Amino acid sequence: MAEREQVTNSNIVYEGPIFSVEKQEVKLYNGRQSQRDIVRHVPAIAVLPFVDADHMMIEKQYRATIGDFILEIPAGKLDERDLAVPEHAVERELNEELRMTAGTIERVMGFFETVGFSDAYMHVYVARDLKPIPLSKQLPRDLGESLDLITISFDEMKTLFESGKINDQKTVLAFLYWSYLRG
Structure with a gap:
């Protein structure tokens, strides 16, 4: 016991x-x-930003913690503005990172990231009906944030997953959830 x-x-x-x-x-x-x-x-959010049923946007970003580039879905920490309504952080991250807004945002799950040594918790959302944000309404990116935006098909993501090139846990989860949605 x-x-x-x-x-x-x-x-x-x-x-x-x-x-x-x-x-x-x-x-x-x-x-x-x-x-x-x-x-x-602090709690965080991650977003599966669907362009359509067969395409999602991901980011290629350098991460000092691993000393390399990684492919990942957009994510960010909650702050005092977001604790009561985490969807605010989803809207902000979509704006800051993808320069998009979503027609619909839906929370699908949450998980503890590394329970062996941390209480870090991540809320996971799906964003659909993405539309570009005009330059005048774009929020500044975080200091030093430099990323490439990639629109990727399900089949391309599956190939990357099978070859071990998707190795960020929230992005692995995104692919598995996407697979689940496709039945």
Whole structure:
């Protein structure tokens, strides 16, 4: 039977704008002591931006964390404007990253990203009926954000998935969900 740990001491050892690190001392079910280092991360959103039933927009972006480019769906963190209505972050990310607006936005699921060390949670949305945003209404991209926008067909995404070139977890999930939708 799975047993709950008991936190005996906790303190924040790092606090930044997106995440903090909490050090916990815990008492295990067998009475032994252990330590947990937990990354406390603000919630985030990811968007499956459908151009039509057979095409989605993805981004190619350099990510310093892996020192390479990666193919991914648009995503972003929630801030105080979005906590009550995460769809606001979806609209903002579509504008900032894709320069698009959606006719419909629907939440389809959510998941914990890396429960072994973080409480990071991502809401996943589908955006349909995409339309370009006029230049005058485009929001600025995040500092240093440089990306290529790619409209990709389901068959192209399937080929990339099968060859291991889709290796970002939210984008893997996007492909699997897209496959599910296609029946």
